[in-house]
Amino acid sequence: MASIDKLERLITLTELLLAAERPVRVDEIRDRVPGYAENDVAFRRMFERDKDDLREMGIPIEVEPLPHADPPTVGYRLRRDRYFLRDPGLDPDELAALHVALHLVRFDGAAGTDALWAFGGAPMDEGSEEAEAPLASLPGDGRLPDVLDAIAERRTITFTYRSRHGEPRVRHVDPHRLEFQRGSWYLTGHDHERDAIRHFRIDRILDDQLVRSEPGAFEPVGSDVPPMPSEAWRYGEGEPVEAEVLVDAAYATLARQQVAPTTPILERPDGSVVLTVAYNEPSAFRGFVLGFLEHAEVLGPPDVRAAMVAWLDERAAGERS
């Protein structure tokens, strides 16, 4: 029973605030919305919780000082332009396509098909997709919506980040993009301290809540930011090094798939390939080459080849520390 009253109360409160042309005082809310407690303390507690619940649902209740009030008093309001969905005018086939996407992609912890309610919900001539197994699964993270929201509103975000190497540090980032790459979600953005574009793995952000600046804190960059590299050995701080790697014929197809499509590849008459691989994370580059075991080798430059030989000599000698 209590929850049914609450549904009615929350809808009425929303409607009252939407209809009002000016901020509404809290005592007016109490008088006009049925279902609030008589007792002052109990009313205040209920109202605070209703406000929190509505804000959690994305309803942007704002607090504003009332004009000409003496003593100064605040009121509550819902701005229609911030509350209402701007209708995207989806055609039925477009709505159906979104519906299919929601069913074929499993996104852990994400909103479900309720994302389509605002457009009239699921189309009526569907049904077969529901039973189909997902085509793709994406891991979720509670901070992803906040990051996307910060991108949309151009808010700088501040968080503590544990990088691959080194101690956790506080970062200030203008967020530009969310990228799902090699099984993880990354934030791509402009790192204030380094004054450069950096990629941050969302699951290495240590805070549950991100600190966000005011909206409009930076200029949009849009598609000027290049997509993240797909290769693990491109994620280092050092200057990039180019190396030539020879891979035997039987492993050539596998090797081609592991490198970026732009990688220069020379095919030899025996079917083996020479890949020119750029890297700035040496241990990941080593992992790429040694992953082929004795079916690949570094051809050059001489210092990179010598470093690989030295590394292999140490491992062959059973050197463990």
Add this chain to the structure above:
Amino acid sequence: MTRPQIGPRVQRMLTLLPWLRARPDGVPVDEVCARFGVDRRRLLADIEALGRVGAAPYLPGDVIDVFVDGDRLFAFMPLSFTRPLRLTPAQALTLVAASQALLAADPDDGGPLRRALAKLATSIGQDVPEAVRVELGVADAAVLDTLRRALGEGRKVEIDYYSAGRDEHGTRVVDPFHLASMGGQWYLSGWCHQADDERLFRLDRMASVRVLDEPAGPHPDREAVSPFHYDDTTPRVELGVAPHLRWLVETFPCDDIAETADGGVRATVPVASRLWLLRLLLQYGPDLQVTRDPIGVAADVPATAARIRARYRG
């Protein structure tokens, strides 16, 4: 508790009511249930709870009137309530990520979805649809196409496959079940006639794929297999990981992880493939130690390193 429940119910009403308002002839109750993903009992209970709601003093134009008549749902409401609530960031993310993932999976077949995504910019912010990028994993376009065709036609496939766990190339005949991207890798699940069991095959380890004339056999009782297949009988090793390599243990399943005095970690790890561990030891050298090694993988490192080193003569 009512708290986790009230959100979706209020949100549903705030989107349903304006939608109904635009349909003055009413909408069949069953259609509302299907579109808004709600069962009939819940919907009718919520409608009854709302009935005529509004703020005092209940002027005729200020009251929401929602009712069922002849199994159709009607709603009349104030002018202030004409449009649905904007999407939450979580809803916007879900729509954009699912759409971008599907477009990444099947870039040629995205006309309506691409248009929908472009239009959504109006509702969720100009930059938002393009601000999410999804890479589902490495796969050769021809391999993907061939596997899709085999699945569509219900035929067996012959795959030239590299088994990384055994460092072996071989040809398998497979009844394909399903193609999916998990954890940023594309996999084909199917019945492997060599193993006489269900297997997962990584697409980036397929050198080539051919569709056979033979139809794929029926496998009604198949079970889903996971990319990391291990169980209680899989041998465990204990790894000592240097402080700057701590992130490494996040990339594979571990039974147990404990921090060590120097800031590194000690992890108990199931090893389904000796070669997988051997490759890691070769790659990381002294930064990755096997501190308990019942299967003797670490002992293989010197000989393997020497074998690779033999390539570098001259």
